[in-house]
Each structure stands twice: as structure tokens, then as C-alpha cells.
Amino acid sequence: MIQNYQDAMAICGWIGYLDVFITFTCNHKWPEVVDFLNMHNLRPEDRSDLSCRIFKLKLDHLLKEIKKGEVFGEVRACMW
Secondary structure (H helix, E strand, C coil), rough: CCHHHHHHHHHHHHHHHCCCCCCCCCCCCHHHHHHHHHHCCCCHHHHHHHHHHHHHHHHHHHHHHHHHHCCCCCCCCCCC
């Protein structure tokens, strides 16, 4: 974690401080998760890997949309 923090500070020193800070969390009540769990008669804690996979897919999609530059304008750097 310390190395990630130091990397982030180095990037901020080179590019400038950030304009936007976004928090993105996982929700076990997303329709994709609920549909699968109901279909197989499971609970969210039975298949935590499913929530992780869907979270990663949604995170990648969010980053792709942001990096296109249409949402917030030109993106000079991205950290997560």
C-alpha cells in the first residue's frame, strides 16, 4: 500500500493534482447477481467470486467510459 501511495504522489507531482475522485463499490443486489443466485437457489455469501467478477467487469466498463474523454473531458492519468 505504501508503494502504491508513493506512486500516486509521484504521478500527481508530474501531472498535477486530481480533479475527480470516484469511489466505486460492489453491490450484491445488482440484478446480474440476484438473477444468478435466484436461478441456482444460492445466497450472496455462497458465491462471493460471482460478486467479484461482476464488480471487475463493471469497473472496467466505468474506466473505459471515463478514458474515452466524453464524460469528464481529456483524461491525462488514471489511478486505482
